[in-house]
Amino acid sequence: MVVGGDAAGMSAASQARRMKGPDDLEIIAFERGHFSSFSACGIPYWVGGDVSDRDQLIARSPEEHRERGIDLRMRTEVTELDVAGGRVRSRDLESGAEAWTSYDKLVIATGARPVRPPLPGIDAPGVHGVQTLDDGQALIDTLNRTEGRRAVVIGAGYIGVEMAEALINRGYEVTVVNRGREPMSTLDPDMGRLVHDAMEGLGITMVNDAEVTKILTGEEGRVRAVVTQDTEYPADVVVLGIGVRPETALAEAAGLPLGEHGGLLTDLAMRVRGHENIWAGGDCVEVLDLVSGRERHIALGTHANKHGQVIGSNVGGGYATFPGVVGTAVSKVCALEIARTGLREKDAHRAGLRFETVTIESTSRAGYYPNAAPMTVKMLAELRTGRLLGVQIVGREGAGKRVDIAAVALTTGMTVEQMTALDLGYAPPFSPVWDPILVAARKAVTAVRKTTH
Amino acid sequence: MVVGGDAAGMSAASQARRMKGPDDLEIIAFERGHFSSFSACGIPYWVGGDVSDRDQLIARSPEEHRERGIDLRMRTEVTELDVAGGRVRSRDLESGAEAWTSYDKLVIATGARPVRPPLPGIDAPGVHGVQTLDDGQALIDTLNRTEGRRAVVIGAGYIGVEMAEALINRGYEVTVVNRGREPMSTLDPDMGRLVHDAMEGLGITMVNDAEVTKILTGEEGRVRAVVTQDTEYPADVVVLGIGVRPETALAEAAGLPLGEHGGLLTDLAMRVRGHENIWAGGDCVEVLDLVSGRERHIALGTHANKHGQVIGSNVGGGYATFPGVVGTAVSKVCALEIARTGLREKDAHRAGLRFETVTIESTSRAGYYPNAAPMTVKMLAELRTGRLLGVQIVGREGAGKRVDIAAVALTTGMTVEQMTALDLGYAPPFSPVWDPILVAARKAVTAVRKTTH
Structure with missing residues (x-):
């Protein structure tokens, strides 16, 4: 059953x-x-x-x-x-x-x-979750009959940023209201800042450190604005992406x-x-x-x-196990790709680990190849063992799925030193001669070595 | 020194x-x-x-x-x-x-x-290698002053197929003359066949099992045709990509x-x-x-x-090692991506290994997502141990670099069973809910289990 x-x-x-x-x-x-x-x-x-x-x-x-x-x-x-x-x-x-x-x-x-905080106005027409197909259909129906073009997304995690893209694609003016210090709290804030900046570059209004206190309604009880501790954001439609x-x-x-x-x-x-x-x-x-x-x-x-x-x-009478996860996730907002695997800094602290972090800039293709797109890779490595602890990536086309390299390395407990020798696919349309993951691993090796511990 | x-x-x-x-x-x-x-x-x-x-x-x-x-x-x-x-x-x-x-x-x-077989006519004007920048410049000079639009590429490995793309991009009628049974002998022939078909789909004439016997010259001693055991291919320019x-x-x-x-x-x-x-x-x-x-x-x-x-x-007085390779390579011909890592069937035989092979069809993105492109993944797994031995991929955008997942798995000696649990990045624009590598691994698990050994 x-x-x-x-x-x-x-x-x-x-x-x-x-x-x-x-x-x-x-x-x-x-x-x-x-x-x-x-x-x-x-x-x-x-x-x-x-x-x-x-x-x-x-x-x-x-x-x-x-x-x-x-x-x-x-x-x-x-x-x-x-x-x-x-x-x-x-x-x-x-x-x-x-x-x-x-x-x-x-x-x-x-x-x-879905988390649905007990805010005044949260059940008003025009406020939508996006958990089920029924939710999706209700939102689409609202979008189709709403004349106003102002959308507010509450929450800036995966669902929030993906819904921001969806609404931008439909021609809305989008504001993302986020309780955290930066969007994408599944990343460290320094990487979340890159997402913030890129989303602003797409014309999305990003509001951090914002606590929504209520949702205002107007004619026929429909949503009119989202109110935070500081100000209010006019809204013809509100999407909840709080987790x-x-x-x-x-x-x-x-x-x-x-x-x-x-x-x-x-x-x-x-x-x-x-x-x-x-x-x-x-x-x-x-x-x-x-x-x-x-x-x-x-x-x-x-x-x-x-x-x-x-x-x-x-x-069914067989045998199988699920050994666990390393916490891999990938998402995108228009051309921006966002990925993570393993531990963020605060996860590593919480787990009692001591570590070094490095951040590098590289490109998804050889620098001289057309459309070589910038990407930022952050890597965490444990002190003493040099074990890889986590990777976060923010970049453009070809950036996100590179996180899989780190996901396999985490699963098998590789050290960053071992990672520097990985035989990754190289050709100018696919990677610089040192893949960005290798560049980050090399820098992490140096960082771990330099630390007295 | x-x-x-x-x-x-x-x-x-x-x-x-x-x-x-x-x-x-x-x-x-x-x-x-x-x-x-x-x-x-x-x-x-x-x-x-x-x-x-x-x-x-x-x-x-x-x-x-x-x-x-x-x-x-x-x-x-x-x-x-x-x-x-x-x-x-x-x-x-x-x-x-x-x-x-x-x-x-x-x-x-x-x-x-570069391999340069001692064929009659191989030193004729209009016959070019592409090993050095001087070679590249000489070829570009020839292309710029040649009026004819017929190019023959000898060899169908990485350099051969990449040069075929380059010449197609410059508007040439391209024929690739290949000694092997299929192009890309770094793949098994069944996967090479996919490359063959895709290249023909791009308008490239693909000739397999062809032994070049001489290169004919015409006016001013310039190249005029490439001759094989069977026939001759008119050529205004010839590129050598033999390895x-x-x-x-x-x-x-x-x-x-x-x-x-x-x-x-x-x-x-x-x-x-x-x-x-x-x-x-x-x-x-x-x-x-x-x-x-x-x-x-x-x-x-x-x-x-x-x-x-x-x-x-x-x-410089430090210490570092190069542990070895797993044989990863990635290439492309226009939108076709070609990748491999580990052993082909004949490599595995030569190494004394017994194995199963599986081939699966999947897509680079969720099937319902725009531009979800087909990809074929072939996987070799050892009998008894279930250890991954090799992966070959032929597909479109987003296919090639997935080989890195297998490259890390090979480096760390993972079994295909272990691979089925890999926590790879998933979101509809990046992958089906089962990444193609996971689909292949699952099929390989079944194949290895079924075999009596």
Whole structure:
């Protein structure tokens, strides 16, 4: 039995079905929404017009799942987990009918819910989240019928900056209101500043250190402005991109173990700790950060799919594990590419690590090659061991996915000295003769060596 | 004393100078050509017009080296190494004057020479190599004054395909005549076939299994056609891209150790084996392939720069090593990107390895994202251990540099099973939710598992 019909849940169901046919394994999945297996990460590009059709974001429809022998019950919300009794209570959201259903094995994939602070006016028409396809459609409908061209995005993380791009692409005047010191708090502030400057260069008004206190409404109760501690920003539409939290109310009520970030805690096979027949994956769990050795909460489709794969294999009688993450993420705002992996300075401090940081400027291609675009790479390396701890990249075309080099190096515990010898792809259209990652590694080697420790 | 003033030699000289000032270390470098520290890899893009000016390909001029305290003697050819006597004989190519000069430490960086088969007509006007800046200038001069628009490229390796692009960009009708079964013999033939088809799609005539027997000349002795065992191809200009061999005649005459590919053999500190005070690096040495455990010859600027860095550190009294390569290479022909790392099937056989191969089709971005471009990934994994052995990629924008993920995985000896859990950067503009490398790794896991061994 699967609770939640999106990436993690339906990947688990599909993988379990691949391993065992309908005669050996019955699979029931509950989904409270209208859609299954959709790409939430794609919503900004649908809103922005890069993706023309909602259905392109749906990897597999409920009908397709059913054809594969999965009893997927849409618009059916699970309202209680009875772990001791091995059953769940669900409600059909159309009819209101409730029922208890028994399980032998349970997969919890309830996802995440967007942070929605209890601000005056936050529920006004014209204020939109972008978590679900329904959210995306509602926002697009608002954009299509709004005459004003002023948009305010609250939050400057991945969703915030991607929505800023989407709104710019639709011709809006965009203001991004951000509580942090710089946008992209998943980067160190010095790298976030580069994002700030580049976004301003795109004509986006960036406001940092801003606490939103309320949302003002005007005629017909529609949103009119976003008010912060300092001033107010006129708005014809407001998009919330404040982040998400694990959706674990059901699990918590059932007494399942939650971590410090509110996510379910699992073992390496994605089994909920202490529960032999319950698995959990996707945005509702915490994952092990392989660099810091601590749990984190990261809502990202690529992890959810991997979790589902692992859970499905185990539920289906096979064996698979999810060893953990290194915290890789990549995003873009128009031509600006933003990437990170591993620890930021504050993560490393928190983990008790001592380290050096270096920052270098290079280009994505050989300097003499057309469209060689500048990129900045920041690298953290541990003192004494010289182990790579993290990389942050801000640049243009070809910059972002270079973070994968560092992601593999982090996974395998490479030192920056070892990284300087990496045999990376070189040709003038692809890289300078020293790839920017190698340039940063060389500088990091020198920095670690110079430090007395 | 440095013999050869290009990437490896001048990197060594520069790094040694950084470590020791002119009072502690005298540095003399001999270069027989007109240029120092230039990017041979950039020549196709200069010929094709992407790079407008030859000087952009020069990383550092002789004057700049001299300002940094390196006595760089241009147009001076070393004609003999007297290893027992610790001296070299050189000839000033302008004056013809010869001299012996003593050294305490010697760096051999004599590079590679292009293969130039002794075919009738190969020295005719209109037949060009593209090894040096002088070669590039001569070819550009020929192109500028040739009225005919038919070009034949002999050889379909990196230089051949890059030159095909350059000539297409200049409006030529291009024929690539290739001795092998498919172009890009650094790939397996099934992947080379994809390159073949894509190049034909660009309007390039691709001829495989073709042995050039002679080059015909016409009026004023200029090239007129390239003749193979089967037919003849009219040509107003011919470019040779047949590959290079280590330039080790001097070293061989001096009794220094050469490997089976004709390159100098060094230890991990890039010291010539058995010679305490002689180092060698760049295109004239063989390098250890970390996957097969055997020596290879790879002429590539990025290795030459690393060698120079290591040699300069050691000569300057420090300590550095070059652990070896995994054989990463990336190239492009117009929008087609071609990359490889590790072993091809025949390399793996030769190394005594048993393995499975898988090939997958994916896209560089999420399928629904604009310009999601198809890419093909082939992966080799060892039986029993499941260790990654090699990856080959043919695709469009964003395909090529993904090979770096595999390069790091190879360097650290990852298994394909471990690779399936890699935390690679995901967002719709950058990758499908399963990066193509992960898709290939998953398929490779299944293939290795299924095999009885």
